[in-house]
Amino acid sequence: MPQMPPSRRSVLTGFGSLAATAGLGSAASGCAAPSAAGAGRTRLRFWHLYGGGDGVTMQAMLDAFRAGHPGVGLESATLQWGPAYYTKLGMAGAGGRAPEVAALHLSRLPGFAPGRLLDPFDLDLLARHGVRPEHFPEAIWRRGASGGAQYAIPFDTHPFVLFYNTEVCAKAGLLDGNSPGKREEDGEKGQGKRGAKGRSGGKARLRPLAGVGEFTRALRAAREATGHPGLVIETLGNDTVGPWRLFATFYAQAGGTVLDPTATRVTLDDAKALRVLEWMRSLVEDGHAPRRVDYTGAVSRFNNGDSAFLITGEWEVSTYLTTELPFSMTRIPNLFGRPSAFADCHTFVLPHQADRGGASNEAAHRFVAWMLRHSTDWAAGGHVPAYRPVLSEPAYLELHPQSEYRSVVDDVALDPPAWFAGSASAMQIELGAALSGVLTGSRSPRDGLDEVRKRLRDLLATPDPFGGRA
Known part of the structure; x- marks a missing residue:
């Protein structure tokens, strides 16, 4: 039986000291996204924390997904990076009124009480879209699991490197x-x-x-x-x-x-x-x-x-x-x-929804699989794709110097x-x-x-x- 989500008060207690460093209000003020799901389209809301160059790249990828999936009304919201983002995301999951999909650092997964604030992925549904566990470094994939279910799908790893x-x-x-x-x-x-x-x-x-x-x-x-x-x-x-x-x-x-x-x-x-x-x-x-x-x-x-x-x-x-x-x-x-x-690794997660399922949940899985298969574009900002098939694609190998440290994906030291x-x-x-x-x-x-x-x-x-x- 699924565990009950914690109250909003307990979420605020847990994240409160962190939220104070960045301001919960600023996160809340940036969370609203315009409705993009018109008649006959499946609503899909995506929350993320990507700004700067990553934000520009992410927006281009989201636009490309929209162009290729006219039946999905993708709404995206960029929230303030850091503690404020995680406070807002935790509150949304606690209330069961969260977006269909969100970004999460892999190292933050234990603090998001998988099974309470997050819902598990349907691996069979992901497999239908070409994404399977064997496509990822084992250690990174394993860190996304809890209690026999998969709660985080790795998008990349972003390591410390040596610039010269x-x-x-x-x-x-x-x-x-x-x-x-x-x-x-x-x-x-x-x-x-x-x-x-x-x-x-x-x-x-x-x-x-x-x-x-x-x-x-x-x-x-x-x-x-x-x-x-x-x-x-x-x-x-x-x-x-x-x-x-x-x-x-x-x-x-x-x-x-x-x-x-x-x-x-x-x-x-x-x-x-x-x-x-x-x-x-x-x-x-x-x-x-x-x-x-x-x-x-x-x-x-x-x-x-x-x-x-x-x-x-x-x-x-x-x-x-x-x-x-x-x-x-x-x-x-x-x-x-x-x-x-x-x-650390950017991942995709499914924030807890009281009524998760149906067309919007299928769209969330389709979206995650599409983003993984197109992560060469994401790699331009330096991140190493976690989806292994991308690491051997000519377009990725031609990225210089971004592809030169790709083997670190097997040797990351996470918190x-x-x-x-x-x-x-x-x-x-x-x-x-x-x-x-x-x-x-x-x-x-x-x-x-x-x-x-x-x-x-x-x-x-x-x-x-x-x-x-x-």
């Missing part, structure tokens, strides 16, 4: 001169039409960098070539999450975990965590990275052309393709033993499956603040680790507003 300035790297002798035209992965065709606006590196490729020692030598060579720090990373800022994502990348490479599989116990490994934190601290102490840079500053400093490397999310590819910066991208090097990189984790979550903000001090010098690595452990325990002690997973 090809001119600076050439001066520093860091490009792969042994095979001048060699592509990082088989099947790539050269600079595609999506990269034509920028100077995205041509055939210049960064030589493989493995291990802390080799990466450090590359940073030193870059500094000697330019007189500037070789690496830019986000170290501080209001609600900064960059330090957490940086740590999560390399701690996962070291084989460490943060919480146990049930997300009820802290499992931090002191030796592995301190090894990573001490290396992170050395980046600024040894002059390889600026000490005090917020997110916007990191993006801008790399665009100045003085630094060899930037570690950030692949979504910034759109920024650099519109400038004259000579750059390319690759996976974050394996420095600590495993080729992992922090990531632990806790209701308080994930994108725009309390955990990322809390731990980002704790680790920011390690980079800026206000905390030692030991103090930073102790503070991370304390904040994790505080989060674990906070009652789950939905009373545990379905």
Whole structure:
């Protein structure tokens, strides 16, 4: 028997501290969508949080779906990114009056009480439209399941990657001169039409960098070539999450975990965590990275052309393709033993409806399958399609540099499956603040680790507003 959805009051209690950081009112004011379902058309409402370049791309995809499906009245609503979006979506599911389909970060799934705030997908219905479980990386697909049902269908993965300035790297002798035209992965065709606006590196490729020692030598060579720090990373800022994502990348490479599989116990490994934190601290102490840079500053400093490397999310590819910066991208090097990189995934979910079913539910499944099959367009913004058949399509392989780090789809390090984790979550903000001090010098690595452990325990002690997973 389906579980009853929580009350609106319990939803507001659970999301309240997050909503306060972004403003629930602003989310509510942006949720109304004009009616697009005329007589004889099936109504299909889609809520999402895509702005900027992603928003432009999404709108084009939605227009293409409308053109090809005149019998479906697709209404889309773009809500404010972050806590406000999740508050609004949770309230809609709690009331059973939600849209037919919505976007959700995969890492936020446990906090949406699958079976209460979300309805499961009909996998047979998806299969009729050409989408099956075997089309996705197993680990990502598995994270979308709960209680034997599938509640989230992965659209992409958006990982931390290594941006590199090809001119600076050439001066520093860091490009792969042994095979001048060699592509990082088989099947790539050269600079595609999506990269034509920028100077995205041509055939210049960064030589493989493995291990802390080799990466450090590359940073030193870059500094000697330019007189500037070789690496830019986000170290501080209001609600900064960059330090957490940086740590999560390399701690996962070291084989460490943060919480146990049930997300009820802290499992931090002191030796592995301190090894990573001490290396992170050395980046600024040894002059390889600026000490005090917020997110916007990191993006801008790399665009100045003085630094060899930037570690950030692949979504910034759109920024650099519109400038004259000579750059390319690759996976974050394996420095600590495993080729992992922090990531999250955009997914499609079915918010709970008291009367879900019929033509509108079928249209929701058809819409999700269509978006997956056409996700080459979505990949132009840097995201790696989760629907594997797209990864071998010539149109995707011609995207440069977006297709060059596609193999990371099998090595993503997601936040632990806790209701308080994930994108725009309390955990990322809390731990980002704790680790920011390690980079800026206000905390030692030991103090930073102790503070991370304390904040994790505080989060674990906070009652789950939905009373545990379905």
